[in-house]
Amino acid sequence: MSQLTVSDIDGELDSRICELAAREGISTSEAALRLLRKGAGLPEEALPSRTIGKSLDHLIGSMTAEESAELREALQYFDVIDESIWQ
DSSP states (O other): OOOOOOOOOOHHHHHHHHHHHHHHTOOHHHHHHHHHHHHTTOOOOOOOTTOOOSTTGGGTTOSOHHHHHHHHHHHGGGGOOOGGGGO
16 A cells, blocks of 8 residues: 655644544544545545444543443343244
């Protein structure tokens, strides 16, 4: 892959790139690439098949042990199968 340096980015474009990066949880470089592809009429590059997305990556490792325990307890209810529904 090649590399490109872009100079003289105006404030409005810089803001849009930063907004996209923050909203999607991606780097400003990735946000700029997405906008360039969109502007060029190219499809967004497909993520690897096992990757669902990157927008939640910034949350990895952000929970305290107590928050993690609370979440695990709350999610236990989803492990219960109501057999009457599956008859």
